[in-house]
Amino acid sequence: MFIICIRKKNSVKERICKILKGKIRNYFVLVVTFFMGVAFVMYSGNLASMGMKSNEYNKGNYEAHKAYYAGTYEYGTDYDVEDDLYSLEFDDELLNDELEYLEDIGEPFYYEDLDNDFDNTLENQVEKDTYAALENKLRKYISKYNCYFGIYFVDLESGKEFGINDTEEFFAASTFKIPLNLYVYDMIRKGMLDPMTSLEYTEEDFEGGTGIIWNNESFGKTFTIKELLRLSIVYSDNVAVNMLLRCVGKANVKEYMRRLGGVVVDDGKNVSCPRDMAMYLKEVYELSENGDPWGRELVQNMINTKFYDRLPVLLPKNLKIAHKTGNYTGVVHDVGIVYAEKPYIVVVMTKNVKNGQSANKAIANISKMIYDYVVKQSGKDLD
DSSP states (O other): OHHHHHHHHHHHHHHHHHHHHHHHHHHHHHHHHHHHHHHHHHHHHHHHHHHHHHHHHHHHHHHHHHHHHHTOOOTTTSOOOGGGHHHHHSOHHHHHHHHHTOSOSSOOOOGGGSOTTHHHHHHHHHTTTOSHHHHHHHHHHHTTSSSEEEEEEEETTTOOEEEESTTSOEEOGGGGHHHHHHHHHHHHHTTSSOTTOEEEOOGGGOOOSSOSHHHHOOTTOEEEHHHHHHHHHHSOOHHHHHHHHHHHOHHHHHHHHHHTTOSSOBTTBOEEOHHHHHHHHHHHHHHHHTTOHHHHHHHHHHHTOSOOSSTTTTSOTTOOEEEEEEEETTEEEEEEEEOSSSOEEEEEEEESOSOHHHHHHHHHHHHHHHHHHHHHHHTOOOO
16 A cells, blocks of 8 residues: 555656646747748848848839830939949859858048048148159058059159059059950941941840949840940940951050050950059040040040949049949959049959958049049149
């Protein structure tokens, strides 16, 4: 009897423990299920948001393209790529690097955060009509970053210039579109090419990335050479570039670059250097200033570009800047002509970049430093 009572007592205890364990397990399952549900809803919402953004971008892209051909397009009203710039110009590998924050290029400086001893240095050096202070300041600034910079500056009035790592080889990316345009316009100028000649968009020309043709047009669509030149600069259209190269020949463009004095030119690679890019820009500037209609058209297309997150960001809004950006994995460039009181050329090229947005800010700061120096020399400000 005693033994039976003990067994009954233990049996009740075991049952209580089992009940408690079951309840705890059930509560745990409910909590986990709840949080998984919340995560799923948030994930689904993000996907929907991304889809809506993509649809809005495609719709705006298409409408802008249609308006252009109808002759009713106004810059900045129907299509603005600034918000989509990184998805357009950076490939998957670079985006993954940015998401994982791998070895950032450096702290993302804004111009206002820079040390303010620059003005005093400028006051001393401007009187001597030298760019030594500016060059030294730029060298100090880029030393803060762990990527590689190449810079070239040309004062278009005095002819004075300087460079930093200016003959180093850089992947040219879309800055190649400047000498390409120069060559095609040169053929038009010489009567070797009719700008109204139509070229057909073929499968051979297809390339994603920047541009509006690949995303909106079907194979078989025709474009005039004049249209393709504009699209290659304003929208940095890769398909337009491929169509133009198919027409004029890549080897001919490379030989033209050499004739202009290019020293970093490779028939098998898309490379250049800051000094060469400044030289191509000087050719653009001189053609335009001498009244050449094709030179003026190229300058106008460069002013109307849809990519303005680097050289122009910190400069006065009414200042004309004819420029061309370039992006690829680890590469962020902007090269251009700044029509300040004293016009000048600035070329900033980079490589080994891990964070594109930091590189954009660095280029914007470099542009602002140069502008401030030039303004002090001219004695006028465009603000």
